[in-house]
Amino acid sequence: MSTATVSRVINGHGNVTHATRTRILRVVERMRYVPDSAARSLSTGLTNTIGVLLPDLYGEYFSEIIRGIDQAARRRGLHLLLSGVHGSAAEAVLAIRALKGRVDGLLIMSPYADSAFLADHFADDTPAVLMNSPVRGNSHSSFCLDNRGGARAMVRHLAQVGHRRIAFIAGPQNNFDATERLAGYCEAIAEFGPDLKEFVLPGDFSEESGYRAAQRLLTLDERPEAVFAANDMTALGCLHALNEARVAVPGDVALAGFDDIPLARFVSPPLTTVRVPMAELGARALDGIAAAVGAPAATPTSTQTVATTLVIRASCGASAQLRAVDELTVSGSDAAGN
Amino acid sequence: MSTATVSRVINGHGNVTHATRTRILRVVERMRYVPDSAARSLSTGLTNTIGVLLPDLYGEYFSEIIRGIDQAARRRGLHLLLSGVHGSAAEAVLAIRALKGRVDGLLIMSPYADSAFLADHFADDTPAVLMNSPVRGNSHSSFCLDNRGGARAMVRHLAQVGHRRIAFIAGPQNNFDATERLAGYCEAIAEFGPDLKEFVLPGDFSEESGYRAAQRLLTLDERPEAVFAANDMTALGCLHALNEARVAVPGDVALAGFDDIPLARFVSPPLTTVRVPMAELGARALDGIAAAVGAPAATPTSTQTVATTLVIRASCGASAQLRAVDELTVSGSDAAGN
DNA sequence: CCCCCCGCTGAAACCGATTACACTGTGGGT
DNA sequence: ACCCACAGTGTAATCGGTTTCAGCGGGGGG
Known part of the structure; x- marks a missing residue:
């Protein structure tokens, strides 16, 4: 069996005989083969991961956001790369940089990271959505509590x-x-x-x-x-x-x-x-970034408000x-x- | 400049003239070049990421654990891939599988995931540390509250x-x-x-x-x-x-x-x-998994207790x-x- | 003056997947 | 009987880095 056929079986792309499919699946099972996500990410350009940047991870407030984000992410089969950014704007830049190639999109809540800031520091193609942040510049969608x-x-x-x-x-x-x-x-x-x-x-x-x-x-x-x-x-x-x-x-x-x-x-x-x-805010923001990741151009930037x-x-x-x-x-x- | 030299500059491996180093750094700055983590992971086999599996992400209890883990991870420059595993043991298996190639080590808290369970389902070389879990089998270290x-x-x-x-x-x-x-x-x-x-x-x-x-x-x-x-x-x-x-x-x-x-x-x-x-439990567990990742063989499995x-x-x-x-x-x- | 060694740089293999494209063989149409 | 379309499979390029090894040039010792 060639790697191509195995890949087709695993990803469910058609054009594989039922016989060979089952044979491959049996071997996969026996060898406990699990595809390497890093390699897959490299070749597809997709990580199925959303980076989450929060100013802190402490207390009820953030715990609830994380819960909402996690639930929405699980629903979509996405992973979460979590990062607390306590310090200055410079630290935020580093943190975001470090996520390059690790995530398909960014969910950001930070006093520094308004839309203009992001546009300045990242000519990046990585889509991002802001939570509860001042909206300056309009290149990013944002979700805010009312x-x-x-x-x-x-x-x-x-x-x-x-x-x-x-x-x-x-x-x-x-x-x-x-x-x-x-x-x-x-x-x-x-x-x-x-x-x-x-x-x-x-x-x-x-x-x-x-x-x-x-x-x-x-x-x-x-x-x-x-x-x-x-x-x-x-x-x-x-x-x-x-x-x-x-x-x-x-x-x-x-x-x-x-x-x-x-x-x-x-x-x-x-x-x-x-x-x-907060959980709803997190969930809606994740839905927002997921949509932006799915259809980069088709998603107009918007500012949505979550009712209190x-x-x-x-x-x-x-x-x-x-x-x-x-x-x-x-x-x-x-x-x-x- | 060749990719090799650039790589050496970025990773600080010596043997590069000061002149070329500064030249490369200037270009890197100007182009806003950021290395792709997926590619780097693929070639080095390191992700600098720890996967964290918790039974739930809700409330003070887990919020504190996450805080402790995050602080310790930040100290070591590690990223956190967070995942809540609500469901059955089967779901836990899937969740862990999905992390293959994404993380260097696993931090697990789950009623299902005792050491024997892990050994059964993962002939894996990925080191793992258990938190607050029953210890059956001794192939993994664990940290428990007293x-x-x-x-x-x-x-x-x-x-x-x-x-x-x-x-x-x-x-x-x-x-x-x-x-x-x-x-x-x-x-x-x-x-x-x-x-x-x-x-x-x-x-x-x-x-x-x-x-x-x-x-x-x-x-x-x-x-x-x-x-x-x-x-x-x-x-x-x-x-x-x-x-x-x-x-x-x-x-x-x-x-x-x-x-x-x-x-x-x-x-x-x-x-x-x-x-x-809880924060201390999380921090110590992260230190534990980081040590195991750093020196896979050298780390004896142990069960440590965090005082209440x-x-x-x-x-x-x-x-x-x-x-x-x-x-x-x-x-x-x-x-x-x- | 020649040679060797060493420090710097570049070419190319490799990591492990995806996927475009080439290839093979079978069945059906004429 | 011939050819073509097409389904199934394999080959090889590719993603973007790291790393080994070879090449190259210059300086110092014999």
Whole structure:
């Protein structure tokens, strides 16, 4: 048997007698022959692998993205080459370079890697799709969470419940999610005209920063009626400080977060927040890059948005009727500890 | 310039004039030349990639493993090919086969993939290291959490605090962590002679199963003084049920979990538990496979144990003195195996 | 002055697959 | 009976690197 015939059998290209096919398959089985992917990649130019670049691999947020990507990839028979890029833009360039010949396409989430950046550094033919990244330049498709819409919805909800002085604890300044959430907050405040006023405190997504922001709020003459934190961990830090100061939530101050981390429904009071479907974002982004790999030219670049959902629990002071009934809460005597 | 010289420059093999080297480097820079990894792999037989097979990619547990693996891999300049294997042993075989030629080594965590299984299905020369898997056969190294030691330490602690009737809520029967934890519980109970008695309730690591187990405990004539759940989520379900029944924790019943998930310190009372250093497990396993890849023959197969740590908080009823301001941690592991 | 050795470079084999193309043999049409 | 079309198989080029080995030129020692 020649290598050509074996190759045809293995790849199911026709023109092989049934007899020889079975004979070859039997030998393949007996020898435990497995074709070498590297050689196959070299000759076909296909790797059936998607490179995934994330700024970090830690925590619920990325774990969920990876899960979504993995499920979608498995559905398509694609492999995943995973890489965390913690450092600078230079490191990102190196990381992407190192993937040349290893992957058919790239799924990128990084503060540095906007479309213009990619176009600058890679005359490459490797298609790429961005996740949750600023869109500058239009040579790449991108999928983003609707952070802005979610933040707007939250502010509208807080206003509807009756709160007027709504403060916002921001996230890190160079973080895309954080700036979008801030923008959404500002837009919604503006919608209400002179009735509502912006009030933004600095933060960095950490529990610690929420704690400090709350302490600062408590020193103000005119306390806000509601505090909207850029993410749940910040909101929890905030809650901790308010509990320590014996300020009732939501009695004295309403509180809201963003992300709907598992902790959110466990604290007391359960936290009103915005759910971000990270797994869906990952899955849709992978579908996007798979499509681009399949038909490089035919795929127009686009920016798609993944919807977020308002999750109303007790911490915002909405009446009980408004709140979902299926949320599990753990009754606790006092504050959640640190 | 010939391809040979370019290759020597890029790989830093000596014997190239400084003049030609700089000339080549300049051209490389200008053309944005990046060597094709597939071709390089084919000719060198090295991919600089480790395949990682996990039973699932969801949640804190795996997210931490991946983080540890990634950090260690980055340190060594290795890439990660990630794959979730949800299904049967057959699926695992397919997944491993598909990695032939793509990876230099395998990092495997799967209930099916013990060493004997691997030896059966792969006459392969690809080295592999197992994580948290039953060790049958000795052709592969493996790294395991000291689940057993952690469980023993917890039971000893509960006994030391004064509890005598200590119940255990088990995990899924086919889960390696779960069976090890159960074994540790039983061993520790046996240590205390007739003083303590085993009492095991079924569970499956879910919050729900903890809730049901607690409800069942409450119907007993002689309630346990302490409940040790096979993981934290189960303990939380348990706590929920106890709260509903107005049973004080730790006043009426002490409670302990396993894993030290982030939630554990947020609930009320904060949960006494066993911390499992998943990231460290991942990192050490990657170091192990990297060593095996580097020196295939020289690496003896071994089974190493990663220590777990007792984290004493309020839910177990330990006196305040025993607990630190933040939290007291006690080493809960025996020496690493051979 | 000749020769040898050594340092640098290039030509070509090789890794293990895919695939275009050549070849062989059979059956059917005229 | 002859030829052609076509299905089945094999040969060899190719992918893009690495690496062995040969060639070439220059400098130093005899």
